[in-house]
Amino acid sequence: MTDATSTVPLPSDLPGQPADWWRTAVIYEVYPRSFADSTGNGVGDLQGIRNRLPYIASLGVQGIWITPFQRSPQVDQGYDISDYCDVDPLFGTLADVDSLLAEAHALGLRVLVDIVPNHASVEHPLFLRAVAAGPGSPEREMFHFADGNGDAAPNNWISVFGGPAWHRVAPDSPDDRQWYLHLFSPAQPDWNWRNPAVVDYFDDVLRFWFERGADGIRIDVAHGLFKAEGMPDSPAVPTVIDGLRSNPLVTDQEPVHDVYRRWRTIADEYSPERLLVGEVNLEPDRAARYTRPDELHQAFAFAFARLGWNPAEWAAVGSELEKARREHGSAPSWALENHDLVRTVTRFGGGERGLRRARAGMVALLGLPGAVYLYQGQELALPEVDIDQHQRVDPMWVHSGIGRDGARIPLPWTAGPGNAHGFTTGDDVTPWLPIPDGWGALSVENQDDNPDSTLNLLRKAMRERTTLLENGLPADERVTWRHEPNGLVVCDREGGLSVAIAMGDEPVPLPAGTVIVRSDDGTDATLQPDTAAWFWRAG
Structure with a gap:
């Protein structure tokens, strides 16, 4: 691992924010590739985020969550990590992280770093060692290697991205007939969390980022980690891609809670304590168990985030989440958008009606008790984009025909002509995903001075929310x-x-x-x- 030495002062309680700031925080998700490009290569980076921190602060939010910027081959846009404690050169350097943390803290913004503990990259040194060491070696115990059933995979599990969840280690080898498990793409082998060495490894990863100055972590696929003992066939093989929910053997296994109790102990060692936020894509009664007092601080309310525009469903899911909170003491954490979901303007019907509904949904969330997570561009009411097939890069699309690129289009910052709208340093640069014609009208520049814009609606709602909380509105x-x-x-x-x-x-x-x-x-x-x-x- 890279040396954790940093010149950044460790975070302290920021002015105006209580120690349990996260209970009422509004946190803005930054998808680095699509936020702001400072180098002119068409891909957003850490310096681009730094340049735009005053804009984020102007929204009135209390923190930012930055999706993975660690070293990676970028097969799954950073969610295939080859070094958890370094920065991919595509995004910058550790020095850029230090500067970003310092500048964010100076503006009163907390910073959450994304950690991916369910799977690594096939280029991770420990996976490369495991492949080289061969069957039966302790190196292979760090991941899930298994013998097949003759020429077939070890079991019938399906990948989230489509096709079998197993890949041959060395298809042409007469000696190494093993397979490795990947619940996502073949470039993302799953860690074996039943091996204590994996547990110790991630303890070090957490401490690296906490000691560097991160205020907390967002945990990818937090309910995944452990697989059922013996990894038997799934009782139901899905015919459509629906995440991990259709296979009860690959998520929500009871030992995962011991990991988060361990992580909570680590987070509580620091002052102020570091925040643990889980991507727990389960039904409310199961997801709430991850936020018991000695586990994670928060878990995203995915049952809510998946909603369409249906009054009965909103009331029913809201009631389910409230029931689960009362039973387990979990803090609510609301969201309607993220980098994996169809944008609400489109999901709620599209066009002018979808726009009105997206604005209404955003305002509604900010009026609920607890924390709220906003996704970059939600404040601009950006719609989902239907990208030409030849321009898609999401591995989920390649394997299943279902893609997330349409929610990851770079932000339009300026209204002027060109194909980049201020996202990159020159309008002659082509962004990594194409920005549609007409998005200048949705840009930050165009909305900034318009009192009726979605951007200024968010700012108004944030001001009122802050005032209510300052005047004693209960958080929970x-x-x-x-x-x-x-x-x-x-x-x-x-x-x-x-x-x-x-x-x-x-x-x-x-x-x-x-x-x-x-x-x-x-x-x-x-x-x-x-x-x-x-x-x-x-x-």
């Missing part, structure tokens, strides 16, 4: 969800604040109270279809 109060036949969904917070969303086709009267924020420019006590508002309940 209980809520009650309900929906009415006219399509109105309401989340009542026990302290008197409510969030209302008009999800039907007709205007609906707001419940009696005083409106604080709304997603449209209305002034009366009526919510138009596809809009949302926060209000203090009367009485």
